[in-house]
Amino acid sequence: MIDSRTAPYAAFVLRLSLGVMFLAHGLTKLFVFTPAGTAQYFASLGLPAPLAYLTMLAEIGGGVLLILGIAGRQAAALLVPLLLGATIFGHAHNGWSFTNQGGGWEYPAFLVVAALTVALLGDGAFALKPLARTAK
Numbered sequence: 001m002i003d004s005r006t007a008p009y010a011a012f013v014l015r016l017s018l019g020v021m022f023l024a025h026g027l028t029k030l031f032v033f034t035p036a037g038t039a040q041y042f043a044s045l046g047l048p049a050p051l052a053y054l055t056m057l058a059e060i061g062g063g064v065l066l067i068l069g070i071a072g073r074q075a076a077a078l079l080v081p082l083l084l085g086a087t088i089f090g091h092a093h094n095g096w097s098f099t100n101q102g103g104g105w106e107y108p109a110f111l112v113v114a115a116l117t118v119a120l121l122g123d124g125a126f127a128l129k130p131l132a133r134t135a136k
Helices: 009-031 036-044 049-068 072-093 106-121
Strands: none
Touching: 009 036, 009 049, 009 072, 009 106, 036 049, 049 072, 072 106
C-alpha cells in the first residue's frame, strides 16, 4: 500500500536526487572532460561526435528541469533513451559492477529505473510547474 501522505515527498526526493545527478554529470562533461574531450570519447565508442553536445545539453537541461520540478515527468521520460545509450554503449562492455574499470552498467541501468519511476509517479511535492496533473 502506498502512503498517500508521504508519497509526494518520496517522489520529490527521487526527482531532486535524479536531477542533481544529471546536472552533475552534464557539468562534469562540460567543465572537466570538456566538450571536445567528451565528443572525442563518444567518437571512440563509435557514436557520432555531435551526440556528445546533445548529451551534455540534455543532462544539464534535464537536471535543472527535474530539480525545479518543471515538467519533471516529461524530462525524466525523455532522459531514459540517453541513459539506455550510456548503459549499452558506454558501460555494458565493462561488466556489471560500476566499480569495474571504466564503470560497469549497474549504475546507469539503475538510473533508467529511477527515471522511469519519476515519469510514472509524477513530480511529487514542491514542483514548480508540472505539465500534467493526474485526476484525483
